Amino acid sequence: QVQLVESGGGLVQAGGSLRLSCAASGRTFSNYVMGWFRQAPGKEREFVAAISRNGGSTDYADSVKGRFTISRDNAKNTVYLQMNSLKPEDTAVYYCAKRLGVRVGVNPREYDLWGQGTQVTVSS
Numbered sequence: 001q002v003q004l005v006e007s008g009g010g011l012v013q014a015g016g017s018l019r020l021s022c023a024a025s026g027r028t029f030s031n032y033v034m035g036w037f038r039q040a041p042g043k044e045r046e047f048v049a050a051i052s053r054n055g056g057s058t059d060y061a062d063s064v065k066g067r068f069t070i071s072r073d074n075a076k077n078t079v080y081l082q083m084n085s086l087k088p089e090d091t092a093v094y095y096c097a098k099r100l101g102v103r104v105g106v107n108p109r110e111y112d113l114w115g116q117g118t119q120v121t122v123s124s
Helices: none
Strands: 004-007 008-014 018-024 032-037 046-051 058-060 066-071 077-084 094-101 110-115 118-123
Touching: 004 046, 004 094, 018 032, 018 094, 018 118, 032 066, 032 077, 046 066, 046 077, 077 094
Parallel strands: 008 118
Antiparallel strands: 004 018, 018 077, 032 046, 032 094, 046 058, 066 077, 094 110, 094 118
């Protein structure tokens, strides 16, 4: 049974950077498309970024393009989200998730396993 554990969240000033990590247990991590989502208080969970199984294909929400970078290290069973030029509106709980299928996708319903989330707070 694969489990996902996020880390790296915290409090940062606007314009700062954070790197989130998501460590997966199990030996089949490289078989899965992985994604990052976020959920702010009172809002629905929204797509942030996704990466293909070998890392060769990525997709980003328009709101984070040019600021966030998703990557993975299959040898370490870990997916990362490098977040630069953070804004107060990036404040949310960030979740990593494993997707069914072989293509990157933006619909959270296509992801079948989720981590517990890590809080990111950006102060103005």
